[in-house]
Structure formats: structure tokens, C-alpha cells
Amino acid sequence: MTWRVVVQGQTYETSLEELRQWVQEGRVLPTDQIFQPGVGWVAAGQVADLQAWFPPGAATLPPPAGFSGSTPGGGDLASSPYASSYAPHTPPLDPYTPAYGQVGGYGPPMAISFGSPASLGKRFLGAFVDGCLTMLCSLPGIILYMTAIAAGVQDGGSVPAGRAAGGYLLIYLGAIAYGLLCAYMLSKSGASPGKKLAGTVVLREDGQYLTFGMAILREFLKNVFSNICFLLILWLLFDSERQQLYDKVVRANVYEAS
Incomplete structure (x- = not known):
């Protein structure tokens, strides 16, 4: 604890x-x-x-x-x-x-001036920015899929299966690529692009950054829980530590960075 x-x-x-x-x-x-x-x-x-x-x-x-x-x-x-x-x-x-988080495990311990879980406003801002960037990475796939739908409507026939499948694939590849980027940044600086903008950081219980593997697991569980039931995202509203379920699994939490 x-x-x-x-x-x-x-x-x-x-x-x-x-x-x-x-x-x-x-x-x-x-x-x-x-x-x-x-x-x-x-x-x-x-x-x-x-x-x-x-x-x-x-x-x-x-x-x-x-x-x-x-x-x-x-x-x-x-x-x-x-x-x-x-x-x-x-x-x-x-x-x-x-000792608090150290980039790559090198250098002297750093004292961090935060100590309280991030506010709901900052969490929402960070999630919103990361969501928008995920959509941006998936934009080529979205465009390809929409053109397939439009072609099917225009021809009055079925949607081109190959083009639609290609669009789906690009959508998921874009989302996965951004998720891997976020995991890498969490392991190096404790913050994805959205969290950096919001002024928050993800730390383990011992004050260190997540390893790359645990950061990938966190991103994966975050998407799994949100797809299973969106209400699971509201867990932190009833948690004394304002901690999400997926953060409990990786033994981490989101804190104020300043």
C-alpha cells in the first residue's frame, strides 16, 4: 500500500x-x-x-x-x-x-513536488487529447472506409469488401501505433502527449515510471475495459485513491505533475 x-x-x-x-x-x-x-x-x-x-x-x-x-x-x-x-x-x-521516477533508471533520485491524484478535469483533458490524436492516426483508414461506403451507395450495389476491409485494418493499425507511442512515452517520461498537455503523470506505487511492458498492458486494459462497459471508466469516481481499475492492475495511478 x-x-x-x-x-x-x-x-x-x-x-x-x-x-x-x-x-x-x-x-x-x-x-x-x-x-x-x-x-x-x-x-x-x-x-x-x-x-x-x-x-x-x-x-x-x-x-x-x-x-x-x-x-x-x-x-x-x-x-x-x-x-x-x-x-x-x-x-x-x-x-x-x-526517490521518485527516474528516466530509464539512470541519474540521481528526483524529488517530485506532486503527491495527489490528478483532478478529474485534467484527466478528462488528457484523455480527450489522446482520443483526438488516436482518431488522427486512424484518419487514413476512416477515409478509405468511408469512400468504400460511398462507392457502394453510388453504384447502388454492395460495398466493396476489399476496400472496406482495408479501411478497417488501417483504422486499427493507426490506433495501435498511437497506443504503442503512448506506452513508450509513459515508460520514459510518465506521460502521453495528452497527459503532458494536461499536466499529469503516471507513476507506479513506488514512485517509478512504468516499464514499457507494463505501459503496454495499461493501454491494452484501458481499451478492453472501455469496450466491455463504458461505465467501468467511472470507477475512479467511487475509489478513495481516484484510481482506475486498469491502474490497479498495473499498480499505478495518475498524479498532478505540477
């Missing part, structure tokens, strides 16, 4: 195991806000799964002289009433930053 923590105004996503580690290191304090799956936003000190990991008296002991440290958001622990509970460990050289 994905947990969220807000430190110094910065939202981070992580697992329970890593969150416990941050608590032990003094990077998450009892008053920091935690989003606990199935519960909602509460103070970290009130989360039963974390209480045993806070040092005794974390909120009462005064800070030792000369102590300094940092939180995930870069805050100074020396000014915190909890600071002495985490001493005398050596403070890290750099502020701790949870």
Missing part, C-alpha cells in the same frame, strides 16, 4: 517499511501529517503502525546543544522538541529525499 507524508509542505509517497525507517532517523516527526490507507490524514504520532518506532519521550525531551539534522523536506531538527530523541546519530550529509 502507498503511504503519504507531508514534511515542510512537501508531500512524499512511500511504503510502510520505508516510512518506519524515516521515523527512526528522525526525518518524520510525530506531528507530521500521514495519509494512512483506509483511514485518511492523521498525525504520525497517532498512527498505530508507527507509534512503536518513535523513541520514548520524543515530544517532551529538549534538544541537545549543537544538534542538527534534516527532515525529508530539508527542515532543521535542532529546533524541534523531538530532536534529542534521535541523537546522538550523525546527521546526514544531505537532506534525505525519497
Whole structure:
């Protein structure tokens, strides 16, 4: 399950195991806000799964002289009433930053400033743009199919089967080609052309981009679910994480990119 923590105004996503580690290191304090799956936003000190990991008296002991440290958001622990509970460990050289998506798995971890699921308006905009671009890629097939229909009407006979089949084939090839392009872009930057325009990004639960294979599976399931029953697309309206069914399968979600 994905947990969220807000430190110094910065939202981070992580697992329970890593969150416990941050608590032990003094990077998450009892008053920091935690989003606990199935519960909602509460103070970290009130989360039963974390209480045993806070040092005794974390909120009462005064800070030792000369102590300094940092939180995930870069805050100074020396000014915190909890600071002495985490001493005398050596403070890290750099502020701790949870790792988020990395292009191709290379380069240092990046802190991403988003943390909440994308709004419905941005989701609709991204889907609408991608839908229009899919139609554009399928346009040659649509034209060929329509000319076959027109020829059949004009001749007063049957529709030319070969031309109609060719149009159908081009329509599907165009849609598949754009779907593969979207999957490739999701694996590299987390966003299809429509999502880039809308300012959203697709990330896995661990904050990484989908692999190319999982991105293809996501695009495939999205089309399957929408063709089986259009109402399945409305699933996110009733989901606490605003997550689509196909995103649950690939363990990902659509987030605000800025």
C-alpha cells in the first residue's frame, strides 16, 4: 500500500517499511501529517503502525546543544522538541529525499513536488487529447472506409469488401501505433502527449515510471475495459485513491505533475 507524508509542505509517497525507517532517523516527526490507507490524514504520532518506532519521550525531551539534522523536506531538527530523541546519530550529509521516477533508471533520485491524484478535469483533458490524436492516426483508414461506403451507395450495389476491409485494418493499425507511442512515452517520461498537455503523470506505487511492458498492458486494459462497459471508466469516481481499475492492475495511478 502507498503511504503519504507531508514534511515542510512537501508531500512524499512511500511504503510502510520505508516510512518506519524515516521515523527512526528522525526525518518524520510525530506531528507530521500521514495519509494512512483506509483511514485518511492523521498525525504520525497517532498512527498505530508507527507509534512503536518513535523513541520514548520524543515530544517532551529538549534538544541537545549543537544538534542538527534534516527532515525529508530539508527542515532543521535542532529546533524541534523531538530532536534529542534521535541523537546522538550523525546527521546526514544531505537532506534525505525519497526517490521518485527516474528516466530509464539512470541519474540521481528526483524529488517530485506532486503527491495527489490528478483532478478529474485534467484527466478528462488528457484523455480527450489522446482520443483526438488516436482518431488522427486512424484518419487514413476512416477515409478509405468511408469512400468504400460511398462507392457502394453510388453504384447502388454492395460495398466493396476489399476496400472496406482495408479501411478497417488501417483504422486499427493507426490506433495501435498511437497506443504503442503512448506506452513508450509513459515508460520514459510518465506521460502521453495528452497527459503532458494536461499536466499529469503516471507513476507506479513506488514512485517509478512504468516499464514499457507494463505501459503496454495499461493501454491494452484501458481499451478492453472501455469496450466491455463504458461505465467501468467511472470507477475512479467511487475509489478513495481516484484510481482506475486498469491502474490497479498495473499498480499505478495518475498524479498532478505540477
